[in-house]
Amino acid sequence: MTIAENRNVAGTPGHHDGTHLTSEGAQEMDRRSFAGGVEVLREVGSVLRLSEAEAGADAPDDAETTIINMGPQHPSTHGVLRLMLELDGETVLRTKPVIGYLHTGMEKTGETLTYLQGGTNVTRMDYASPIFNELVFSLAAEKLLGVELPPRAVWIRMLLSELNRLTSHFLFLATNGMDLGSSSMMIYGWREREEGLRILEMITGLRMNHNFIRVGGTAADLPDGWQERLATYLESIPARLEEYEVLMTNQPIWRERLQGVGTISTEEALALGATGPILRSTGYGWDLRREMPYLAYDEVDFDVVVGTYGDSFDRYAIRLNEIRESMKILWQCIERMPAGDYRVQDKKVTPPPRARIDESMEALIHHFKIFTEGFKVPEGEVYVGIESPRGELGCYLVSDGGPTPYRMHIRGPSFVNLQVLPHLMHGGLIADAVAIISSVDPIMGEVDR
Amino acid sequence: MADDAPATDAEVAPDVAPEPELLHGAPVTYSRGQKVAHPTREQLVDLVRTLRDDDGYVMCLDLAGVDYLAHRRADLPEGVEPERFEVVVTLISHAQRERLRLRVQVPESDPVVPTLFEVHPGTDAMEREVFDMFGIAFDGHPDLTRILMPEDWHGHPLRKDYAVGRIPVQFKDAPSR
Numbered sequence: 212m213t214i215a216e217n218r219n220v221a222g223t224p225g226h227h228d229g230t231h232l233t234s235e236g237a238q239e240m241d242r243r244s245f246a247g248g249v250e251v252l253r254e255v256g257s258v259l260r261l262s263e264a265e266a267g268a269d270a271p272d273d274a275e276t277t278i279i280n281m282g283p284q285h286p287s288t289h290g291v292l293r294l295m296l297e298l299d300g301e302t303v304l305r306t307k308p309v310i311g312y313l314h315t316g317m318e319k320t321g322e323t324l325t326y327l328q329g330g331t332n333v334t335r336m337d338y339a340s341p342i343f344n345e346l347v348f349s350l351a352a353e354k355l356l357g358v359e360l361p362p363r364a365v366w367i368r369m370l371l372s373e374l375n376r377l378t379s380h381f382l383f384l385a386t387n388g389m390d391l392g393s394s395s396m397m398i399y400g401w402r403e404r405e406e407g408l409r410i411l412e413m414i415t416g417l418r419m420n421h422n423f424i425r426v427g428g429t430a431a432d433l434p435d436g437w438q439e440r441l442a443t444y445l446e447s448i449p450a451r452l453e454e455y456e457v458l459m460t461n462q463p464i465w466r467e468r469l470q471g472v473g474t475i476s477t478e479e480a481l482a483l484g485a486t487g488p489i490l491r492s493t494g495y496g497w498d499l500r501r502e503m504p505y506l507a508y509d510e511v512d513f514d515v516v517v518g519t520y521g522d523s524f525d526r527y528a529i530r531l532n533e534i535r536e537s538m539k540i541l542w543q544c545i546e547r548m549p550a551g552d553y554r555v556q557d558k559k560v561t562p563p564p565r566a567r568i569d570e571s572m573e574a575l576i577h578h579f580k581i582f583t584e585g586f587k588v589p590e591g592e593v594y595v596g597i598e599s600p601r602g603e604l605g606c607y608l609v610s611d612g613g614p615t616p617y618r619m620h621i622r623g624p625s626f627v628n629l630q631v632l633p634h635l636m637h638g639g640l641i642a643d644a645v646a647i648i649s650s651v652d653p654i655m656g657e658v659d660r
Numbered sequence: 661m662a663d664d665a666p667a668t669d670a671e672v673a674p675d676v677a678p679e680p681e682l683l684h685g686a687p688v689t690y691s692r693g694q695k696v697a698h699p700t701r702e703q704l705v706d707l708v709r710t711l712r713d714d715d716g717y718v719m720c721l722d723l724a725g726v727d728y729l730a731h732r733r734a735d736l737p738e739g740v741e742p743e744r745f746e747v748v749v750t751l752i753s754h755a756q757r758e759r760l761r762l763r764v765q766v767p768e769s770d771p772v773v774p775t776l777f778e779v780h781p782g783t784d785a786m787e788r789e790v791f792d793m794f795g796i797a798f799d800g801h802p803d804l805t806r807i808l809m810p811e812d813w814h815g816h817p818l819r820k821d822y823a824v825g826r827i828p829v830q831f832k833d834a835p836s837r
Binding site: 310311314316318319320323354355357481482483484485486497502503590591592593594596603605607609611617618620622626627629630659660 | 691692694718719720721722724726727730731734735748750754757759761780781782783784785786789793806807808809810817818824
């Protein structure tokens, strides 16, 4: 039982002896006869329901199929996702996602950055929802530290999360429209998203990659006039969502393109680890904000949107309606934002206020120490999961007692969700592949990290 | 207060010390209030299957590797021998609204763990990632290849003895300095 005995490792005998369909090295698509029943099982997405013999019985003949390559530069693959597709005419049989084109070793980098610097690293993973990355990293570090945040910090984080969920879902609506040929939706979605990003910019200083949520609270308090600015934005959205309903939801062509395309059942979604809108589209109401509340989600009123059929249309409709639910939470944030401090006043993690630095030598030293060597986090390991727009975003953090994480692992929902693609695409048309990739809404920065 | 404290300690101590909590034969510890079980490699697959079928842990959320080359842990329960590598499996029970972490010790001399693919097919990509990053093989995995690094890459980047920036040129056929 060694690594070399595994059949697919490069360098093992039999690797270039004509048993493969492509010349892609280790990651290629094998002949069915060589790959065995497991490959066929994965193709039909029935790892749970069929035996290998049953699945192999009606496997198509390799000689009659075509293998084409889609991506990594294909405009509808959302970045640098590459798919190897096996086609029988126009019908997709096998799909193999090939990833790693955007791998930048962020988990390794995370081990060399202090907890204060770590936010700048993780925020670049899922670049469509950076706030969530910062949040999950900070929550994990705070769990290790054992600090309790003041209510205002918690609510500011919730406000930013939901605002970011809005912009992320608008980005989905824009790209989904674009992929399906509705280029007006692309413009509309981008317009709404940009408005949201302007508010994020007003609060955090940056449109994306904010590094605003930090261990121990946030980087700053909310700026003056944020309520009016956010309220104006929220008031403008409902009418626009109505426009989308006319433009897309109620439009026969849109429905034809999405309904019944790329269906998945609850059991399959659970087995494949799919979370977020994909799991909810099957009628399974699992939303961490509701089921395992973090921040102050147990104090606000909102609904969890679920689908029925598990198809691309349900996934579209869920995201559209989650915008409405996020708006509800944002209104409650405007009304109920507690007063108080925006960060915990714990000398261990919080730099002293600017005014103190001018009058106290100790404060100056303390400030210098925090920003040069960082604060130390007690030994231990934790896993924290939150509901990002794409599903459960998790952070597994191991500390050895030093100022940098010993190990920082991010469970990216897109990375895991991508595994449902071969199943969703099987038996569909190649033209539907674009609709299906879009409905999974993968962000490649998070997939490859 | 001062008088009460030792008395309570004396009462509680005999109950806690001798019987470590077990979960289907695997010792259990708690880390910041989170439940962690420590099965052996041999126990892992059966334990995960039992947890899925009987205890409601319907989904495998995450599977990650850790290289403990440079850190001596103090949080392992008695009877669990620390090894260089650790595979950390995170499961979730939707009915109990609870996560459970399994930490499996993997020796450097034989870095192989049985695959969870048969129990949770969703571990496919995660096991490939751990194989790619740590060189831990998953016995029985249907497609154990590199997933994030190029397939002709040497070494496993997240190992602690793999230095950052050790290889100057990242691309195939590019002239090296």
